Amino acid sequence: MNYLFVHQNFPGQYLHLVRYLASDPGNEVVFISEPNKSSVPGVRRVLYTPPTPDQEKVHLSARDFDLACYRADAVAACAANLDRLGFRPDIVIGHHGWGELLNIGDVWPDVPVLGYFEFFYETDGQDVDFDPEFPMPKERYPKIRAMNVVNLLALAMGQHGQTPTEWQLTRYPEWARPKITLVREGARLDICQPDSSAREQPFAIGAFEVAPHEKLVTYVARNLEPYRGFHVMMRALPDLLAGRPDLKVIIVGGDDVSYGAKLAGSTWRERFQADLKGLYDESRVLLPGQVPYETYLALLRRSDAHAYLTYPFVASWSLREALACGCAVVASDVEPVAEFIKDGKNGLLVPPLDPAALARALLLVLGDDKLNRRLRVAARKYAEKHLDLNETIATMVAWIGDLTRARPG
DSSP states (O other): EEEEEOOSSTGGGGGGHHHHHSTTTTTTEEEEOOOOOOTTTEEEEEOOOOOOOTTTSGGGHHHHHHHHHHHHHHHHHHHHHHTTTOOOOOEEEEEEEGGGTEEEEEEOOTTTTTEEEEOOOOOOSSTOOOSSSOOOGEEEEEEHHHTTHHHHHHHHHHHEEESSSHHHHHHTTTGGGGGGOOOOOOBTTTTOOOOGGGGGEEEEEETTOOOTTTTEEEEEEEOGGGGGHHHHHHHHHHHHHHTTTEEEEEEEEEEEEESOOOOOOSHHHHHHHHHHHTOGGGGGGGESSSSOHHHHHHHHHHHEEEOOOSSOOOOOOHHHHHTTOOOEEEEEEEHHTTOOOOOOBEEEEEOOOOOOHHHHHHHHHOHHHHHHHHHHHHHHHHHHHOOBBHOOOOHHHHHHHHHHHHHHO
């Protein structure tokens, strides 16, 4: 079969699926994206230049859609070139978030499109204004609503959609939900797995070392920002470190912003480090930035307690991987997280904006060996039952088969 994937940041959510499909010599897998250094053996990439339109005269609320239209044009041009060169996909699979799929049906009207519906934006009841410390100015509400333009156009295409969690599905209007299929995403259970010997030897990132007799609390986010509770984690440090002299903390994440507003003239890391200067022992805390994937997995395996914090927003891959690694997870008590963690069973849930409660829960997990072991075992069992990536791939492959067999001609 011929597969065409589309995602501006190759390979996006599709890494494991394209690896699986490309491993079959009977498949041809082509991927349209912006340029980057990533590669997957057997996947042919087609690149488009990121659009840089002059948006000064475009209404603030329309700027995302303006950019999406340029992306849609670029992807459609790539698709037309592929068609002229003799490549015709049996199915197109991609992410609707950036508008790239909007014009693909003009090139291949009878080819099924399977689009990823990640998030439907609202001005109340989820991430916007969830944190009173960082209120959203009311004049920006129209821009939030306008961020659904691509979603709504994609739904009107009459094609096929997927989303990874029940909570994300319920964010969409009731009339739209029958158009979107829930396909739960998992983790590589063969790679993301516990290591019983991890605490029997020193663990180090650079010159920062955690001895076998010391406890380690971990926190991971793509970027250190309020949306992922970075400020809560930082403000928990004084109580947390005071509670255990044998404790060290590693906080992984970059200085960019994935979600929410950027901080003018500084980074969120610099802001909260400055706010807390002198309030905790900085020698016991490491903020290494982003780390290689193998280092990240080793960190999860060594962790004695892992904090996963977020607003009511899309749950991170790191939550699934932490559960698969058998971490004792202490997490924000918000709906998208509660879909994965049952309080007291395979993790602990705490109020999402309460640093003192976070510190207490982490200290409880560190101090109660029986609870710690129980949460670890339950986390892995949950992952084995609900987060097996092989099942996700099997579901996707079967669904793709149904869609391609059902297409006209």
